[in-house]
Amino acid sequence: MTRPSRFSSLAIVAVLSLLLTSFISSPAHAGKDRTKGKVNYGVTSWVAGTAGYSISGKASGRKGRKVQLQVKWSDGWHTIDKSKTKKKGKFTITGTLDWYGAHKMRVSVPQTRRDRAKVFKTKKFKIATSWVPRGSSASYLRMSYKGYNFQWNPCKTIKYRVNTGYAGEAAIPFTQEAVTRLERATGFKAKYVGTTSAVPLDGKRYPKGTDMVIAWSHQNDYPDLVAAVGRGGPGRLAAARRKSNNKIVLDIKQPGVTMNMAYAGEYPLLYDFPTNEPMGLVLIHELGHAFGLEHFADDIQVMHPGDRSPALTGYHANFEAGDLAGLRAQGAQGGCLKPYRKRGRYSALDLSEIPDFTRD
Structure with a gap:
């Protein structure tokens, strides 16, 4: 019976180690399709109570993919509205945002079993008051x-x-x-x-x-x-x-x-x-x-x-x-x-x- 050489054993161990390392270090989206698409944010400024957002776009992948509208707070991004893709990946998100001030917004498409996540470019939305506020913005005191x-x-x-x-x-x-x-x-x-x-x-x-x-x-x-x-x-x-x-x-x-x-x-x-x-x-x-x-x-x-x-x-x-x-x-x-x-x-x-x- 012929024994395997010491060098052959080392080669097998090296190959197994390489395969294991490759498996462990592979990214979560390995084997998933890259999500492609576009978004149109539409009108991004209005007076509170008079209008709202009407966002449209397209994302690749199966019909029914989740689409999220998110706003930036100090602790990160928060989802404020949702939709799903329809035929050919098209989607629309409509709703109201009556919070005074300027807010960073973005559309995000979460990862699926087949497709990678996609975050579209951030857009600033500006919501105005229906009156001209008087005085200084420094004139307040917090409890x-x-x-x-x-x-x-x-x-x-x-x-x-x-x-x-x-x-x-x-x-x-x-x-x-x-x-x-x-x-x-x-x-x-x-x-x-x-x-x-x-x-x-x-x-x-x-x-x-x-x-x-x-x-x-x-x-x-x-x-x-x-x-x-x-x-x-x-x-x-x-x-x-x-x-x-x-x-x-x-x-x-x-x-x-x-x-x-x-x-x-x-x-x-x-x-x-x-x-x-x-x-x-x-x-x-x-x-x-x-x-x-x-x-x-x-x-x-x-x-x-x-x-x-x-x-x-x-x-x-x-x-x-x-x-x-x-x-x-x-x-x-x-x-x-x-x-x-x-x-x-x-x-x-x-x-x-x-x-x-x-x-x-």
Whole structure:
């Protein structure tokens, strides 16, 4: 029986090693077809509430491939809309984007079993306000405790309820309009989930599945409302970290607003009024508090604590330049939050010592 030579054994080992290394180091897309295609972003600037995106394109591969529209936040790209390819790989994505400001957007086609992923060129979309914001963009102040800012997690939809109370059913569409204005200024997503008897000033937990309550109450029921048209604040807080930079923030858990209908005769249930401040202006002021903005001394800004300076055409419930900059800093662009998992300095006991951040 002839034995294999030492050199033959070494050659076999070398070949096997080469094959194994090649298998392990081969890229994930090995054997997949390269995705080809194009995209037309269409109109990329408009006034919020008047138009939306209408994107078309083509991607190679089988019919029914997923197509994603993504926006850039500080912690990376987030999918805001989806579609699928049809015949010959054609696709369309249509929808609304009413978040004020400039946003980097892109279309992405994920990898499949047969095809590689494809990311198309980034495009900047610009969404404008329907008015000219007044004042300086530096005119805002964020809520904080011991140097740590308050922040709503933008990866969570705000599920909110309305306590119609002393305002009646008219309070529902009126409140929904105010929340829409907040969404446009922050990039947050909100969903109305019904009515409730809860009142934020009670300090009690909200009904299950509710993140925020806006109540139309009266100072006869809640003495804390005396001399205040409304009061708003972030409610419960929890220590968290930003995914983008791991910095500690205080996660807003139970934002709320309580309006005082004792002032219904003085503040009409409108968003625009020629001679004095309407209730809508006070409501969006309180929503600013609920999502982490403090008072600021500039009387042009909505977040000014006293009587505001009217525009040439009267009083309008529009966020001004400082308000918009502050809400953008508080908004979705900062990225998602993650739990703060370490005990110690920011335990529940420490958080219970935070002062009340409800403001009028």
